Amino acid sequence: MPRIFAFLIALFLALPVQRLEAIPFFDQLPDFKVRVEGDRELRDWLREELETLRKGSSVLKSYEDPRDVARYEQGNLQKLLRSRGFYDASIRHSVTDGTITYRINPGPQYLIKSLSIDMPARLRQGFSGLPIGVGDPLEADKVLGGVKAIEDFLMENACLLNVDVSYQATIIHSEARARLVYRVAPSPEVSVGEVRIEGVTTIDEAFLQDKLQISPGDCFSRRKLDAARLKLLRTNLISSVNSEVSAPDAGQVDVIFVLKERRHRTLRLGVGYYSSEGAGVSAGWEHRNIFQRGEKIEVESKINPVQQTLKAELTVPRFFREDQNLAGKVELSNEERDSYSAESLTVGATVFRTLSRNRTASVGSELKFSQVEEEEEVGSENYQLLSFPLGLKLDTTDNLLDARRGATAAFELKPYVDVGDTDTRFLKTTVVLTGYKTAGEMRFEPTLSLRLKAGVISGLNNFELPADERFYAGGGGSVRGYAFQSLGPRPLVEEPDGTFKLGDAIGGRALSEISLEGRLRFSDTWGGVIFVDGGNAYADPSPNFSDLFWGAGIGVRYITSFAPLRLDVAFPLDKRDDLDDDFQVYVSLGQAF
Known part of the structure; x- marks a missing residue:
């Protein structure tokens, strides 16, 4: 790793400083200074707002020309000052050595002389929540906050049919004061009459009615209509929702939701290629409304030279709670790795609960029947592993398959016991962190992406663990540049002539991984990465980030409306003689992480 940093630093220092502006990332606007007479807080605020703009x-x-920038930004500064109540401000600018200096005399800050609310007295009962009052500065955010309140x-x-609130601010320049009036437009008060849903053919209408939480006789509320529309869309069964309200009749209005159903079935086909694993294909079928109440069934198969899987999963939404789903699965798998082969059948069920917009917790149970044969062992071992996975996940990213902003944090605790041999007990803990930051204002919109992963298995020594449950490192989703599962502990194997050599990687009780990517977008359809x-994987249950194998490379991305197509070429920086190839190639759908 030090060689990488040394190379990058040397490359940077080799660039003539006067030519930095020729590099896309250094193409930026001129620096600026803001000077405000007697108000440091206002000066700092103007600086921050100008940077944001x-x-x-x-x-x-x-x-x-910096002078053109200054003239344009002077108008922005004038608007910003008025939004804080400075209606008599004067601004001068100058440009010296490419730096713009703005000199501002803000003048007096206008205050509110009088404030009134024009709405019927019966509607005002209990209202006292304005964020602005007489004597306060006339600041735009607080004035608009009054409208929202x-x-x-x-x-x-x-129960107003329409809620329409406006304001009028009358400026009195001679007094540096303003009169502020809020007005509520006249509107009848109505209740809900009939509630209808139109446009559905394959979805249980009673299921959708339960989502609305609007009933005949309820006080009419536009906010409830908006909430109902959002809940319908969140079922993922509806592509569009329009709400219509009839004309008032005897103090009631009918509410009609006009829906358009999404296609509920999807067929997926995919191909990929990793140079250490060979070509692979995948196929999947999904029905998102199998029992007409949003239940989803998904069947998927993946086939490549080292692993073949067939998986079926049923997801039941709103399992006893609105914010809770149940997922049951059955999976068949056959693996032919360098150090072991395994056949397994897994059945399980997991409950997922949404804790907040970005946080999800899960708890479940799995039973895995497997037959595992290690390369250097005679015969195979049979396991019946019962596990109880517990998970917690935070996800603030903007896109699942091509994240450019946000972060994720996933924690899983998974205790195991072999029901056929209760002495086989162990605990598997995994933590994965990712982060994404995009500089959208720069050319090529560079994205810096970081991934950290650590795992620990406790309770048994390495050779007592089932080989297919140990941690392995290396490959396209781990350490690019090295063959799949080729990093970690390797035993000494005796050759027929009595000599010894290192065998295949056998996995370990601990794992450490780190990835750093710089992603660029050259156009709407093409991008690149470095x-x-x-x-590494370790026999002892103590992951660390100091004894790692490093790989580096470049890649191309073809950006589609669904996800980017990935082509990466990676090189092992700690190449081992007779073990590692000169490079590895990876082709798949979606970013590496």
Whole structure:
């Protein structure tokens, strides 16, 4: 790893400083300074806001002359000052050595002289939540906050057919004051009459009605309509929802939800290639409404030279709770690895609960019947492993298959016991962290991606563990540049002539992995990556990030509407004689992580 850093530093230092602006990532707007007479807090706020506006401005990127940038930004500063109540501010700018200096005299901050709310008295009962009052500065965010406070109150406490709140601020320049008036537009109060759903043919209508949580006789609320539309869309059975409200009749309105169903069936075919594993194919079929209430069944098969799997999974949504799903699975697998072969049948069920928008917890049970034969052992071992996986996951990423922003954190605790031999007990713990940061304002929109993974198995020594449950490192989803599962402990094997050599990697009780990628987008359809991976597996249950094998490489991405197609070429930086090839090639769908 030090050789990598030394090379990158040497390359950077070799670049003439005066030519840095020719590199896409150094093509940026001129520096600026903001000077405000007597108000440091206002100065700091203007700096932050101007920086934010710069990041989102495509207009500024078209200017080459700093004076053009200054004239444009002076208008932005004027708007920002007015939003804080400074209506008499004066701004001057100058450009010296490519740096823009803005000198600002903000003048007086306008205050609210009077404030009134124009709405019927019966609607005002219990309302006292304005975030702004007489004597406060006339700041735009607080004025708009007043509009929202009134709207929220009326949505929760009135049955208005339409909630329309506006405001008027009358500026009195001679006094540096303003009169502020909020107005609620007249609207009848109504209740809900008939509630209908139209446009569905294959979904149980009673199931959808339960999602609405709107019943005849309820106080009418636009907010409840919006919430109902969102809940219908979240079933993943509906592609569009329009809500229609009839004209009032005898104090009631009918509510009609017009839906368009999604296609519920999907057939998937895929191919991939890893140079250490060979070509692979996958096929899958999915029905997202198998029993007409959002239940999903998925059947998938994957075949490559080292592993063949067939898996069926049934997901039942809203399992006893709105925020809870049940997933049951059956999986058949056959593996032919360098150090072992295994055949297995796994059945299991897991309950997933949504704790918040980005957090999910899970608890389940699995029973795995397997026959495992290790390369250097005589005969095979049979296992009947019962496990109880517990999981917690945080996910704030913006895209599952091509994340550009956000992070994930996944923790799994999985205790095992062999029901045929209760002395075989062990605990498997895994933690995976990823993070993504994109500089959208830079050319090629570079994304820095980081992945960390660590795992520990306790309770048995390495050779007592089933070979297919140990940790392995190396390969396209681990350490690129090395063959699949080729990193980790290797036993000495005696040759027929009495000499010894290192055998195949047998896996371990601990795992450490780290990956760092720089991703670029050259166009809407093409991208590229540079990456460094490190990792290893250990016989002792003590993962560390100091004794790693490193690989590095480059890749190309063809970006589709669904996910990017990946082609990576990786090189082992700690190449072992007679063990590692000069490079590895990986072709698959989606980013590496």
